[in-house]
Amino acid sequence: MKYRVGIDLGGTNIAAGIVDESCGIVSKGSVPTNQKGSSEEIISDIVQLVLQLLEERDLTMDEVQSIGIGVPGTANKENGFIEYANNLPFSHVPFARLLEEKLHKKTFFDNDGNAAAWGEFIAGAGRGKDCDSLIAVTLGTGVGGGIIVNRSIYRGTNYSAAEFGHMVIDYKGIPCNCGRNGCYEVYASATALINQAREAMNRNKNSALWKLCGEDISQVDGKIIFKGVHLKDITARQVAKNYIDYLAVGITNMINLFQPDILCIGGGISAAGSLFLEPLKNAVFSQVYSCTSQKQTDLVIAELGNDAGIIGAAFLEC
Ligand SMILES: [Zn+2]
Incomplete structure (x- = not known):
């Protein structure tokens, strides 16, 4: 079975989960967002969290199909930059690419509100309707x-x-x-x-x-x-x-x-x-x-x- 990793980067916490093919979360965790840290430090925290969740379920990156992250700001999908993020040091950071390089896995990103709406559409209020x-x-x-x-x-x-x-x-x-x-x-x-x-x-x-x-x-x-x-x-x-x-x-x-x-x-x-x-x-x-x-x-x-x-x-x- 292939899994996907979903990450919700918030101003207070970074939450992440390993999600199976039927949209069930098999493992999840969170760490506080290092609000005063640099974008590199925040990315490093995300990487640690994802690796830890995989390890807890005895999974390797080979079993992960892709990674996605919702970010609290404007996620420019054309150039992969976070263009504007409230209270986080992300102005013009090529976020998805940096994460992809660290985790060696195709990484998608979007605004966090968009990601949550998509989640409700495929697996929550919209499911089966x-x-x-x-x-x-x-x-x-x-x-x-x-x-x-x-x-x-x-x-x-x-x-x-x-x-x-x-x-x-x-x-x-x-x-x-x-x-x-x-x-x-x-x-x-x-x-x-x-x-x-x-x-x-x-x-x-x-x-x-x-x-x-x-x-x-x-x-x-x-x-x-x-x-x-x-x-x-x-x-x-x-x-x-x-x-x-x-x-x-x-x-x-x-x-x-x-x-x-x-x-x-x-x-x-x-x-x-x-x-x-x-x-x-x-x-x-x-x-x-x-x-x-x-x-x-x-x-x-x-x-x-x-x-x-x-x-x-x-x-x-x-
Ligand atoms: Zn206003």
Whole structure:
């Protein structure tokens, strides 16, 4: 059996996995990203991690078909350079080639959001479905994602498409660190939800959210907020409703632009399941453009969690 190696290079961690032909991860591990290190040092950490995973499974590089890596930046597939990476020393580094030279194996690379969307398409939310197009949205520190059209990753003319987080939803809104005002991620990321909850808690000292976070507001996260919703806490419910209204604006925009077969949402918040998904669906499908069409985008929770990036990267060749 041939295996593939998938690597998800993040700003905080490097995760890697050995993936079999049926998209199952047979072995995975991670190491912290050496944020202050040079690109050579980071590449060397990746090489060590991959060799260690192979050794743990008693595998050799001969049994590996190819390697793929998702990177947090613009992955120029024409020249093999990472052209722009937030917070990592990768500006104009021929990343795939350097990795290929060290591991002596054909190496493919792409943006991490694209790799995760590809993973969901082939092995997660899109698996076994009659599906040609999929949008994957990840709610984290920002709002990231990827677009699959006609069963291929859509990258745009300069490989930096699908920056959903920087779609403006209020041009007079809150400033974003990209330089524009009112970007989607300032309202709809997991970070935004937490900020909105903290503001509401400071206005409502009786909210059950205080107890749920042990009276320590720095401990508030998405899980706690939806626990509050489950307990019918009024503040938590208002926070969640307000957040889902913002989230729905961007999701509706994406559906209006692409009308994909599937739109899947990942990130920690999506663990709240139907408490989160049902109100979101109600908000989206009451305002989506073609709301009377018989066929609608299937709006679902992503299935692979953090593994999407590893599996998608492993199959970038395909
Ligand atoms: Zn922005």
